[in-house]
Each structure stands twice: as C-alpha cells, then as structure tokens.
Amino acid sequence: MDYDIHLKKAVLHILDTSINFPIFSNNELELGGEISEFLEKHIQKILDDVNLKKAQFIGEVNTARDICAAVKEDGNCFMEASTAFGGIIFDFMLKNVDITPADIIFCLFHVNNEEHLGLLKLNYKTGFTHYVNQMEGGASNSLIRHKTLLPSDGQKVDEAVLISMETGQLKLLEKACEINGAKEFYLSQYIFNCSTALSDNQKLKIIDKVTQKINKKYYDEDFDKVAKLKKVVSDSIGENKEIRVEAIAEEIFETNLAVREEYIQEIQKAGLKDEPIEIPEKIAERKFKTHKIRTDTGIEINFPLSYYDDREMIEFFNNPDGSISIIIKNVSKITNR
Incomplete structure (x- = not known):
C-alpha cells in the first residue's frame, strides 16, 4: 500500500552501549534530499511490514504516554522529548546486554495527513569497507571492519514505534530480547507500557498451525483439506480483502460440527478472536495464490490455487489400493528451471 508520507522534523541520537553513555544531538537533522528519502522509505516499509502490531498505552501512570502528550500539546518540546525517550531506552539497554546497540531517529511526520511521532531504532550491522593508508611508497589499500553500520534504505528496520498524535494508537515492530533470563518484547512491556494486538503474520500462523493440528488429528494430514483451506482463504481475500475464521471453518469442515467447533476453539485459545482479518496483498500473493505438494516418491508440484x-x-484420483494418481492437463509447453 502506498502512503503519503511527509516529514516535519527529525533528530538522531547515538545509543552505543560499548561506550557506556549516549550521545544526544543538540540539533535536528537537515531534512530534504537523500535524508528525507531514506527516512520516508523506511517508514513506508514499516507500515507495510506483516509483523507490525497495533497497540494501546496502558496504566494510570505511563511516562511514554506523557511524553507523547507533551509533544502533541507543544511541538517545540520535540527535542526535549526525544532526549527523554533516548535516555530511558539507553538506561534499559545498559542493564540488558542482549539488546542491540543502535542509532535512534525520532521524527514527526504525517501519514495521509495524520500526524505521527516515530522512533526508528537503526540497529548496528557489521561490515567491511576499504581504507587507504598513505605511505612513503604510495597508497596502501586495505579492508577494515565497521561495527556500527546502519541499515540501508533497501533493508528493513527491525524495531520501530509509530504513535498517532490524533488517536494515541501505537504501531510497533519489535524484537524479543533476553530480559531477566527470559525472552521478552521490551519495547511494549518496559519502554512504552502498552498492550499489543497480534500482527497479521501472527494471525496467519495461528490459522495455519491450528489447521495442520486438526487435519493431522482427524484427517490423517489429508492434503485436500490444506489445499481447500488455502483456496477458501484465497477466494475470500479476492472478494472481501479479509477472512473470517468461522466462515473458513464452515466451508472446510462442512457438516462435521464437532470438528468445526474444536477448530474455532483452538484458534480462540491461541488468541485469535472471531473478527475480520485483513490480509495484506503481499502475504496473499505469497501464501494463498499457489499450493505446493510433495509426494513420498520425491515429486514436487507447485500449482495455482x-x-x-x-x-x-x-x-x-484415489486408487483402489490407497495410492493417489495426479493428472496435469492441457499443458502446451514444458520448460526447465
């Protein structure tokens, strides 16, 4: 989906835990040209990411919510707010070494005329570049290793938070890191103190996992049921751009009410409510437009649903001996890949 993104202001702070203190910028980034293009591309990728989760602030006392409210009330406190967020995050990073060091960009921007406050955590990547050493005998070229390279505009940002200044709703990309001996999502649980909904990717994984479980339990992993599921989902996406779990269950399991009910209950237990699930076009194309089967004889067939x-x-065809025959028809040409 294309978004109309316009940057208003941005600042970059360095949160490199290897030097034990943050380096806060006293000046905003000069926007325009390549810098604006770089940030706008990343915001676009974040909004399109299938792992993006919607969230809401919780708790009577919430420092992050208060900082956002201050920026909404007075845009002139943007720099002060960015430093406050940077300090909170850096202090937490020092106590939890599993969190990747990074540069953090705070920005104010509009998406389709709705103002947002954004936090883009640009985690450091390691890479090599050339180094020219001028010596008496001339230039000596070598390679040096950089440990603080930022993701390019063609790569994905691993962690980000976008907050609507109008509704207060958050959208998060986050990574689970080891906190007090357990993997936790520290951005939502400790920094922003917010409750998160399932991402589109998590919802589809739940549907896929439960379908496989029920299929294995009652239908001996019948490939027909899996193909039918994907076909039902694909048709629903084509018509409505969304899917409903109960509608899927009704069509897949038809008159078997007990299995249908168990299927719905398993999905609800996994945290997925009976509400429309919007499927981004990229996921629909990748997961629900084709179906791949593999036979026990080593043959693989990938065909449009x-x-x-x-x-x-x-x-x-189901043969009398229990084997299955597959006939592919109306083929005019075969190419090697």
Missing part, C-alpha cells in the same frame, strides 16, 4: 478444483487443469 485457482486450479485446485478445476478438472480441466489438474485432477487427483
């Missing part, structure tokens, strides 16, 4: 129940294109 629209062919699943089209007997003019592909047909499956």
